[in-house]
Amino acid sequence: MNITKDIYATSLSLLTDLYQLTMAYGYWKQGMAEQEAVFHLYFRKNPFDGGYTMAAGLEYAVQYLQDLKFREEDLEYLASLKGSQGQPLFEQAFLEYLQDMRFSCDVDAIPEGTVVFPNEPLVRVCGPLLQAQLIETPLLTILNFQTLIATKAARIVDAAKGDRVIEFGMRRSQGIDGALAATRASFIGGVGATSNVLAGQLFGIPVSGTHAHSWVQAFDEEEDAFMAYGKAFPQDSVFLVDTYDTLEGVRKAITAAKKLEPQGFRLNGIRLDSGDLSYLSKEARKLLDDAGLTYTNIVASNDLDERFITTLKQEGAKINVWGIGTKMVTAYDQPALGGVYKLAALRNNDGKWEYKVKLSEQLAKTSNPGILQVRRFLNEQGYIADMIFNEAEALPEQRVIVDPLDNTRRKKISTDTKYSDLLVPIFRKGELEYELPTLTAIQSKAKEELNQLHESTRRHLNPYSYPAGLEESLHQYKSDMIFKLKQAK
Amino acid sequence: MNITKDIYATSLSLLTDLYQLTMAYGYWKQGMAEQEAVFHLYFRKNPFDGGYTMAAGLEYAVQYLQDLKFREEDLEYLASLKGSQGQPLFEQAFLEYLQDMRFSCDVDAIPEGTVVFPNEPLVRVCGPLLQAQLIETPLLTILNFQTLIATKAARIVDAAKGDRVIEFGMRRSQGIDGALAATRASFIGGVGATSNVLAGQLFGIPVSGTHAHSWVQAFDEEEDAFMAYGKAFPQDSVFLVDTYDTLEGVRKAITAAKKLEPQGFRLNGIRLDSGDLSYLSKEARKLLDDAGLTYTNIVASNDLDERFITTLKQEGAKINVWGIGTKMVTAYDQPALGGVYKLAALRNNDGKWEYKVKLSEQLAKTSNPGILQVRRFLNEQGYIADMIFNEAEALPEQRVIVDPLDNTRRKKISTDTKYSDLLVPIFRKGELEYELPTLTAIQSKAKEELNQLHESTRRHLNPYSYPAGLEESLHQYKSDMIFKLKQAK
Known part of the structure; x- marks a missing residue:
């Protein structure tokens, strides 16, 4: 192009x-x-x-x-x-x-x-x-x-120590090309995928993403929301679990995953988007492991950057996929x-x-x-x-x-x-x-x-x-x- | 459009x-x-x-x-x-x-x-x-x-208390639309003109700008540089005076202006782009006024924002046109x-x-x-x-x-x-x-x-x-x- x-x-x-x-x-x-x-x-x-x-x-x-x-x-x-x-x-x-x-x-x-x-x-x-x-x-x-x-992204990817890093900063980026060019540069810096579909189309960068809080809100029950999403994406569902109460959300995600399992469903991940990411990820990991979902990824997001990732890693947070937005695409601290x-x-x-x-x-x-x-x-x-x-x-x-x-x-x-x-x-x-x-x-x-x-x-x-x-x-x-x-x- | x-x-x-x-x-x-x-x-x-x-x-x-x-x-x-x-x-x-x-x-x-x-x-x-x-x-x-x-620009224009504010942040903006959209939004916030010519063409925003340090460097003598620029723009010259030594630059700007005056030249302004803007503007004002150039504007730039403008105003800086770049178009502090x-x-x-x-x-x-x-x-x-x-x-x-x-x-x-x-x-x-x-x-x-x-x-x-x-x-x-x-x- x-x-x-x-x-x-x-x-x-x-x-x-x-x-x-x-x-x-x-x-x-x-x-x-x-x-x-x-x-x-x-x-x-x-x-x-x-x-x-x-x-x-x-x-x-x-x-x-x-x-x-x-x-x-x-x-x-x-x-x-x-x-x-x-x-x-x-x-x-x-x-x-x-x-x-x-x-x-x-x-x-x-x-x-x-x-x-x-x-x-x-x-x-x-x-x-x-x-x-x-x-x-x-x-x-x-x-x-x-x-x-690209420099900011390289630092963030470095902090993630081999974990997958996904860029999803478009909504907070500085204008339309602020999003496109930031996605391109983040990819150069080592990010694995983006939520930005236009950047996917224009630059061939892998795209990634699942659902928002509004998906959960659109259903009467959180579990129904997960069931519906799981049916649409049996291999590629990452359930966002913090719309109402995070650990309760994890339990409902597990219940939905178990109900869908006989139809070939495999819960790819859950996403934490608020609260104490260190504590919640450890608790979520236990709940998932106890349910046999040892393969389910824990994705975290919420104003993350290289410093916060490093701190979370030091605390032993059980996060293995990092969703990075604002702090990377605007290089927030500079x-x-x-x-x-x-x-x-x-x-x-x-x-x-x-x-x-x-x-x-x-x-x-x-x-x-x-x-x-x-x-x-x-x-x-x-x-x-x-x-x-x-x-x-x-x-x-x-x-x-x-x-x-x-x-x-x-x-x-x-x-x-x-x-x-x-x-x-x-x-x-x-x-x-x-x-x-x-x-x-x-x-x-x-x-x-x-x-x-x-x-x-x-x-x-x-x-x-x-x-x-x-x-x-x-x-x-x-x-x-x-x-x-x-x-x- | x-x-x-x-x-x-x-x-x-x-x-x-x-x-x-x-x-x-x-x-x-x-x-x-x-x-x-x-x-x-x-x-x-x-x-x-x-x-x-x-x-x-x-x-x-x-x-x-x-x-x-x-x-x-x-x-x-x-x-x-x-x-x-x-x-x-x-x-x-x-x-x-x-x-x-x-x-x-x-x-x-x-x-x-x-x-x-x-x-x-x-x-x-x-x-x-x-x-x-x-x-x-x-x-x-x-x-x-x-x-x-637009909010950042409104704050900056407010701090300038009626002085003219010009946006010239394109080079530090976040991508191409980071520049275009920032120029448009700055104008809404009250900025009077932009250096961004494409924004001028697309949005009808008044454009403004004179010369860079490289113009001065391209001539053997600073005074020659001012003379040459003054001949090209007899009514619209703002001389950038800090390529070598700021106050010496002001003196040379005045000399050039005086030599060009008989040809109908009128020095629109001088620009300070480094050093102690408060001190230098006061000294420059004295030099200009003593030479009868009481109408010549003093333009200042160099990482300015609403806080810096307020401080300079409090100190009685003799600046009456403000050139704002990085801090406005990226909303640097947030x-x-x-x-x-x-x-x-x-x-x-x-x-x-x-x-x-x-x-x-x-x-x-x-x-x-x-x-x-x-x-x-x-x-x-x-x-x-x-x-x-x-x-x-x-x-x-x-x-x-x-x-x-x-x-x-x-x-x-x-x-x-x-x-x-x-x-x-x-x-x-x-x-x-x-x-x-x-x-x-x-x-x-x-x-x-x-x-x-x-x-x-x-x-x-x-x-x-x-x-x-x-x-x-x-x-x-x-x-x-x-x-x-x-x-x-």
């Missing part, structure tokens, strides 16, 4: 901030529109105070870029915009320039399902300044959100990833690259100059360290990685260490060169990637800070630039 | 939880599919520990319902779903039933831009059980999110509204209504039975109290409102008090009867509504709890039902 074409009837070319278009106009007027520029998309801090981040969303971004083209109605809308004095905001000739514009950038990116760390470019765009600038907002919208949710998109190089009239930084009073917010690549070093035990370096400059003999926030924290890598470079070509001169992997392949990759991280980096509380920093000569170059800029001002 | 048709290429009929479809199948098998049912959509607690909530999203919901129809490919997908034993999940005859199904419910709702309170039905659906159940998830997805964001959709009545075979409740160990989570309407009492000073009552039963002479969480908190309303009933007819037998207001009209209504609330209810910290409760006989009926159900178990 093509996400943007299959989901959206409207062109997404205007899915950007107005300032991208006013800057585009400014560059065009200055004759700078085609000047070659390099931008990096990256984040500055792992979300949820975690030790890693899971890249996601690239497929959406690729398909947005493939379809990037101003249509007649887009240009008509732009022509209708007025400045404060009632004058047209844009000249007609500029709109004609946009009309003829075809996406022609080189794009390199880290594939979905890869673990990534602060400051690493998830996407590097190299091409005409106007185009490379224009796509900032949609790239951020798409990648910030899906990366955030509902936005602060990804940014910064200019890092501009080719001057002599054909030479000029590297760029943006200063800030906070060191963490100063951007990194160059045309950056990420080299990941690894051994048999897994990943060792990541080195962000400028691909356009020769690398020194010694591989030394410097923590951008603490230049006394350095890691030397011996020259024979195995590595792979994370950014791979996606577009060349606007042509797609990358073969998009299937969603299942991305999910598998994500799982393998997490296995390459030391458990201390995967820890949810105070994780070990995986060494991901700047190659020493890049770090030195950046420091020199900052000093020079600060003196000049 | 038609939101679902104009934005979405795909049918949204499968935008629902699988359990809505499995229940639908169950009801169909039981011969209960057409039994008349009443559901209410409501929330239990004002978001952000606030004193009120702003209803939004109805137009999206209406257009989703108008287009509700299973297409060939939807049914093919449903036919492809398998149970755990590999058997088809649904019988073919059921899919044929869905194919022929046309939305035929009565829907009543509270119009967008109305202030609402916990337990009040924002939407009441009355119609065939199967249909009324099926639409639960999309209604919640749409209304939960937009109501959440990224989900816990709206629910509960069965409240079912017509039995004798044609009589049976009222329904869902119990819970938490009183706040027990649902309300009946066919509910909300009556708002008012006088010249504004709104006095809201009474939730069962429209299908005769009202007693005395109007007494009981707080559902504290039945000792009661309010008696004298019989001659003016009132209006909030739920209005939207669909009758599936036909749209409601004329959708324009977005601008909704925004105006929202503003008027907030003016009807006492300032103590609008207060952000520990607001007065506006009296919105159950009509006494409804409260009594519900209590009796709960006792009976608890005894029966």
Whole structure:
């Protein structure tokens, strides 16, 4: 499928901030529109105070870029915009320039399902300044959100320690695509199924779900409700038992299951959706086991996240399927990833690259100059360290990685260490060169990637800070630039 | 425009939880599919520990319902779903039933831009059980999110005390519709403009924006960057001054403005995006005023919300335009509204209504039975109290409102008090009867509504709890039902 074409009837070319278009106009007027520029998309801090981040969303971004083209109605809308004095905001000739514009950038990116760390470019765009600038907002919208949710899902799946995790957050998600994209990203993070039928249809994600409280309320007796549902789904019934009184509900579920057994019925599960999930699951397990229903799953839901799952596991709760909604699909404890998109190089009239930084009073917010690549070093035990370096400059003999926030924290890598470079070509001169992997392949990759991280980096509380920093000569170059800029001002 | 048709290429009929479809199948098998049912959509607690909530999203919901129809490919997908034993999940005859199904419910709702309170039905659906159940998830997805964001925006606009507020959160929003729907809802809450160009095109919301740090970085000198931008937008330039050093940036903005003045340039504003916004705005104001640029606006951004704005105002910050992103479009401090959709009545075979409740160990989570309407009492000073009552039963002479969480908190309303009933007819037998207001009209209504609330209810910290409760006989009926159900178990 093509996400943007299959989901959206409207062109997404205007899915950007107005300032991208006013800057585009400014560059065009200055004759700078085609000047070659390099931008990096990256984040500055792992979300949820975690030790890693899971890249996601690239497929959406690729398909947005493939379809990037101003249509007649887009240009008509732009022509209708007025400045404060009632004058047209844009000249007609500029709109004609946009009309003829075809996406022609080189794009390199880290594939979905890869673990990534602060400051690493998830996407590097190299091409005409106007185009490379224009796509900032949609790239951020798409990648910030899906990366955030895939990371949250990975943490939740990790906490569930092999139990099945099902996503059913649609009703609390942030809009229609907040649901669709969250379901997709949750699946990348390791979730096994979703309640979202449209995501099932569009993305091929397995769908799952049984009944709500209203089903039970619609019958005079709870047991009748279970009997009726069991008859409709003899192999796939999960009875929701807390409409009136949870343990009473479990007893009625067992009675119904026993009555239906002679007709080949097998109670797949019961679901607890309120109350003390630890206590209730233990009591429910006893009741089910005593009735011989040892195979019946206990599904729990009710505002669960990785912390609550961990606590329940520590208490020995007898839950083996986890239904996760709000806390995952909105990344409730941190509902936005602060990804940014910064200019890092501009080719001057002599054909030479000029590297760029943006200063800030906070060191963490100063951007990194160059045309950056990420080299990941690894051994048999897994990943060792990541080195962000400028691909356009020769690398020194010694591989030394410097923590951008603490230049006394350095890691030397011996020259024979195995590595792979994370950014791979996606577009060349606007042509797609990358073969998009299937969603299942991305999910598998994500799982393998997490296995390459030391458990201390995967820890949810105070994780070990995986060494991901700047190659020493890049770090030195950046420091020199900052000093020079600060003196000049 | 038609939101679902104009934005979405795909049918949204499968935008629902699988359990809505499995229940639908169950009801169909039981011969209960057409039994008349009443559901209410409501929330239990004002978001952000606030004193009120702003209803939004109805137009999206209406257009989703108008287009509700299973297409060939939807049914093919449903036919492809398998149970755990590999058997088809649904019988073919059921899919044929869905194919022929046309939305035929009565829907009543509270119009967008109305202030609402916990337990009040924002939407009441009355119609065939199967249909009324099926639409639960999309209604919640749409209304939960937009109501959440409109409320957040109203709080932020309130804190800005008449200053212009601009939304530019797209890059941090939760997906593509997370951006579009958030922009729409923010506008309802009182925001004046957005950076989101697609929202401008689709919804007619004014768009706004100037330039990013990268614009400044793209030039060798900051002043050159301002000069170039000023030439492109002589009346509409807002210079971003913190790329290198904020106050130095202000001085350069002034120099550029002075050089451009003879050509008719007028510096509309400067923008502060980092650092101590209170201190920097005061210093910037002095510099601008000393240069005679008393008309130049000071725009501030950087993770602002109602609390931060209030603090800055208290400190006398010289900011008069507020750019709001992440914290508003994700409702960062509470990224989900816990709206629910509960069965409240079912017509039995004798044609009589049976009222329904869902119990819970938490009183706040027990649902309300009946066919509910909300009556708002008012006088010249504004709104006095809201009474939730069962429209299908005769009202007693005395109007007494009981707080559902504290039945000792009661309010008696004298019989001659003016009132209006909030739920209005939207669909009758599936036909749209409601004329959708324009977005601008909704925004105006929202503003008027907030003016009807006492300032103590609008207060952000520990607001007065506006009296919105159950009509006494409804409260009594519900209590009796709960006792009976608890005894029966």
